[in-house]
Amino acid sequence: MLRFFFWFLLVVNAVVLAFNFGLLGNWPLETREPEKLKQQHHVNQLRQVPASVALAPVAPPPEKKDEITACLEIGNFLQTEVPKFEAKLKDLALGDRQSRLNVSDSATHMVYIPSQGSKEGADRKVSELKRINVTDFFVIQDQGPLRWGISLGVFKTEEGAKQHLNALIAKGVHTAKIMPRTVTTNKFSYQLRALNIDEKAKFDALKAEFPAQEVRNCQNAAYGKN
Structure with missing residues (x-):
């Protein structure tokens, strides 16, 4: 054993x-x-991690907030331009974040065609203007020496009036002149407030349809609401 x-x-x-x-x-x-x-595979790529780091909770990424445009103002629109712009503005659906303002716009020089003597004479001149594609005008009907004349535009400076006159001459308007005349025109501008990114993009597309209108910061405006 x-x-x-x-x-x-x-x-x-x-x-x-x-x-x-x-x-x-x-x-x-x-x-x-x-x-x-x-x-193990790829042992050389392994590294030690402190327990405090390995056990720390993963923080969620910060939420991206929509950028807000505080206030924009666009204008100044003639009364005849208002319906078209307001129809387009409805697509933004801003509610009480939009307002229309009255603007008094003064000009000191006018480009005009002298009086044609009668309504019939003014109508004939209007037909001539339309044939050469001049459409920005109105017939002066006020009592005075300019009655039945035709205004082709009013400008804040003489230089602006001269540039417009030269453009008309190039189109074939040879009887137009410049005269000093202070004209105050009632126009309208629009304030749009608290626009988010999507609304600002829609506004930019809308602005492209009205290239002559100026966009400015609302803080620079001091007009009365309408």
Whole structure:
């Protein structure tokens, strides 16, 4: 019996020794951590991370808020231009964030064609203007020396009046003249407030349909509401 235990212990020790020297291969369930690490792919790309960093909650990205345009003003519109602009403005649906303002616009020089003597004479001159594609005018009907004359535009400066006269001459208008005349015209502008990004884009598209109108900051305006 003693001999049996002697040989049994000898065999067990031999097996343990062979396992420690790796003569029996690596058993999957007994692989040590260093051996497991060697078996990983891209070991050189692994790095240690402090526990405080690894356990820290991931902060959500900050929400992007819509940029708001505080206040814009566009103008100044003649009374005849108001219906067209207001019809387009309805698409923005701004409600009480829009308002119309009265603007007094003064000019000091007028380009005009002298009196034609009668309504019939003025009508004939109007027909001539239309044939050469001059459409921005009105017949003067006030009592006085200019009655039945034709206004071709009023301007704040003499230089502006001269430029317009030269453009008319190039079209074939040869009887037009310039005269000093202070004219106050009632016009309209519109204030649009608190526009978000989408509304501002729609406004820019609307503005493109009225290239002659100026857009300005509302803080520079001091007109009365209508």
